Amino acid sequence: MPAPDSPSSDHDVAGDAPLAPPPPIAPFLPAQRRSAAEEARTLVAGRRVGSLATLTVDGSPWASMVGYGVLNDGSPVLHVSTLAEHGRNLERDGRASLVVVGDADDDDPLDSPRVTLAGRVERPSGEAQRTARDAHVAAMPQAAVLDGFGDFSLWVLRVERVRWVGGYARMASAGAADYAAAEPDPVVGSAAGAVAHLNDDHAGALLLMARALSGYTDAAAARCLRVDRYGLDLWVDTPRGAAPARVAFAEPVTEADGLRAASVELTRRARAQT
Amino acid sequence: MPAPDSPSSDHDVAGDAPLAPPPPIAPFLPAQRRSAAEEARTLVAGRRVGSLATLTVDGSPWASMVGYGVLNDGSPVLHVSTLAEHGRNLERDGRASLVVVGDADDDDPLDSPRVTLAGRVERPSGEAQRTARDAHVAAMPQAAVLDGFGDFSLWVLRVERVRWVGGYARMASAGAADYAAAEPDPVVGSAAGAVAHLNDDHAGALLLMARALSGYTDAAAARCLRVDRYGLDLWVDTPRGAAPARVAFAEPVTEADGLRAASVELTRRARAQT
Numbered sequence: 001m002p003a004p005d006s007p008s009s010d011h012d013v014a015g016d017a018p019l020a021p022p023p024p025i026a027p028f029l030p031a032q033r034r035s036a037a038e039e040a041r042t043l044v045a046g047r048r049v050g051s052l053a054t055l056t057v058d059g060s061p062w063a064s065m066v067g068y069g070v071l072n073d074g075s076p077v078l079h080v081s082t083l084a085e086h087g088r089n090l091e092r093d094g095r096a097s098l099v100v101v102g103d104a105d106d107d108d109p110l111d112s113p114r115v116t117l118a119g120r121v122e123r124p125s126g127e128a129q130r131t132a133r134d135a136h137v138a139a140m141p142q143a144a145v146l147d148g149f150g151d152f153s154l155w156v157l158r159v160e161r162v163r164w165v166g167g168y169a170r171m172a173s174a175g176a177a178d179y180a181a182a183e184p185d186p187v188v189g190s191a192a193g194a195v196a197h198l199n200d201d202h203a204g205a206l207l208l209m210a211r212a213l214s215g216y217t218d219a220a221a222a223r224c225l226r227v228d229r230y231g232l233d234l235w236v237d238t239p240r241g242a243a244p245a246r247v248a249f250a251e252p253v254t255e256a257d258g259l260r261a262a263s264v265e266l267t268r269r270a271r272a273q274t
Numbered sequence: 275m276p277a278p279d280s281p282s283s284d285h286d287v288a289g290d291a292p293l294a295p296p297p298p299i300a301p302f303l304p305a306q307r308r309s310a311a312e313e314a315r316t317l318v319a320g321r322r323v324g325s326l327a328t329l330t331v332d333g334s335p336w337a338s339m340v341g342y343g344v345l346n347d348g349s350p351v352l353h354v355s356t357l358a359e360h361g362r363n364l365e366r367d368g369r370a371s372l373v374v375v376g377d378a379d380d381d382d383p384l385d386s387p388r389v390t391l392a393g394r395v396e397r398p399s400g401e402a403q404r405t406a407r408d409a410h411v412a413a414m415p416q417a418a419v420l421d422g423f424g425d426f427s428l429w430v431l432r433v434e435r436v437r438w439v440g441g442y443a444r445m446a447s448a449g450a451a452d453y454a455a456a457e458p459d460p461v462v463g464s465a466a467g468a469v470a471h472l473n474d475d476h477a478g479a480l481l482l483m484a485r486a487l488s489g490y491t492d493a494a495a496a497r498c499l500r501v502d503r504y505g506l507d508l509w510v511d512t513p514r515g516a517a518p519a520r521v522a523f524a525e526p527v528t529e530a531d532g533l534r535a536a537s538v539e540l541t542r543r544a545r546a547q548t
Contacts, residue, residue: 059333
């Protein structure tokens, strides 16, 4: 095996990275995950500040912080001043890209989920102008006071490209139509609380789920890493090593407060199969 | 006065914004502040993740998250993969811009301090390559494992333009030479703790300082908002209304742990003038 600093080694040598986790040892049902479009919609809906890339007068890139609201089709709504460089840039050339960054599960910022949207801004008019204004003020109430300031403009970013990175080794692109049609995950607001509650009070149920439903029949402990509308991401300890695992809800959760019922059903199903 | 939504009103109408604060009523010494270049250097030195704007193959802007280290002259060092779009973009066109965003003092993200750097990336070689690599790994130890991966490149962003925004109505540009020569504020790591300590345990001293040194001889209460190497930003209550005020240390603080001695000197001076 070549040394990690050998020019021929490239990504086939993991360096200090952990070894591959042990595989499941029993059959298990495939567990749906959020699509890249759903991940992108969820992350964009969950924040209200991102970084905008625009083009300066000589076509160079310019990065700036920006607040945004979101239309029903996921289009970000910006409200920027021509007193700021990004505002002047958009007046001249509507091409723009917005990156939105979420919180990492751990302390490593490179493991943060993020999404890049790229396309072209349009100035909405008529009813679309009011809708865009309302979407922006819903996210940024403090911007309402700026309505009458002539140097501020509303812009809707028409998304043409979507690139989602969930963290290390979790990434995908999404088509513009898929992005527009996808739904933000309704449980995202209660997910962190649910993860803490499952780990604190239901470690036994998580272990049952891992053994009965994820193929890790030899699991000795299981911890919940993430929850989404489709199921739970687990981290499973086995005598063969630790591994990520996934268990799916019977049905995708459609309501913000639906995680409890879905988790109870999952526990009941795991018990029935144990 | 025209209504806030009148097209002619522009920024001369403050809408719901607060009225102008009352002015000081006694002479006071001018209090130095960090320059825009120092603000920018301090903010860039204090973070390790920003958003990068690069140019796609057709010259459109592309925004992405990036980790960075910092050279002694404030140049950011990036370490990006050509498997990622920003890496391919930099290979093709070295023009790039990095925005770094700090934490807002309050809950309003539009009040966050941020700085945009723009310029051109260069691939360092020889000794400069090692220095850049060390600067990047100092900020991003987790990147060390990627050293041997052929798709990763180190880039140094040679800064040509600097735009600092401290929050609402605090903003300025800085020249590239000033940015390179400026020093990050050494007290930034202990500033938040010092602010809390002053407000919790030394409210009386803050009030003395406000009355004796900031021109607000009628101050009834004073709270510390921010601390930097040059002095304290205060928020002062007076019978005429509340106002921001500033008191300066006798000498700029040069050491990370120098805030205590400087604050003690400030208190002593305020007492002597009361």
